[in-house]
Amino acid sequence: MGQNSADAQKYLKEIALNKKMEYMGYSKVIMPCNYVVSEKAISKDEAIKIINDALPIITNLAVLIKNNQKFDEPKKEHFGKMYSSFINYGFNKYFKSSKNFKVSDSCIKCKKCIEVCPLNNISLVNNKITFSTNC
Numbered sequence: 001m002g003q004n005s006a007d008a009q010k011y012l013k014e015i016a017l018n019k020k021m022e023y024m025g026y027s028k029v030i031m032p033c034n035y036v037v038s039e040k041a042i043s044k045d046e047a048i049k050i051i052n053d054a055l056p057i058i059t060n061l062a063v064l065i066k067n068n069q070k071f072d073e074p075k076k077e078h079f080g081k082m083y084s085s086f087i088n089y090g091f092n093k094y095f096k097s098s099k100n101f102k103v104s105d106s107c108i109k110c111k112k113c114i115e116v117c118p119l120n121n122i123s124l125v126n127n128k129i130t131f132s133t134n135c
């Protein structure tokens with residue numbers, strides 16, 4: 001999750017249930033281009049700084065996963081349900097686009113991204129990885 005996780009807990013629980021996985025919690029980790037669906041990509045230097053800031057958090061989460069421990073979840077967001085309903089609906093409808101999603105020429109069409117995408121947003125069309133508008 002990024003800065004504002006809105007009502008993410010509810011949706012992550014649903015995804016875990018649908019995939020027959022045990023929900024173990026979630027954590028906020030700000031990563032470069034969390035919102036690449038609506039904004040241009042940031043510079044490489046900015047991205048490296050954000051990743052370096054995130055590394056201790058990710059390392060801690062990896063230890064929890066390795067030890068099969070639940071995450072210490074962030075407090076529920078004020079107005080989380082509101083963000084996850086009509087605000088996100090408007091954002092998704094009018095500001096979000098997958099046009100910034102690309103794969104490089106090094107893509108080997110292994111389809112791993114298709115298998116793991118929780119929102120079924122990726123497919124292989126005419127032998128090319130293609131992004132839909134589900135995320």
Ligand code: SF4
Pocket residue numbers: 103106107108109110111112113114129
């Ligand atoms: S198919 Fe997806 S996961 Fe596999 S190489 Fe291409 S972009 Fe990466």
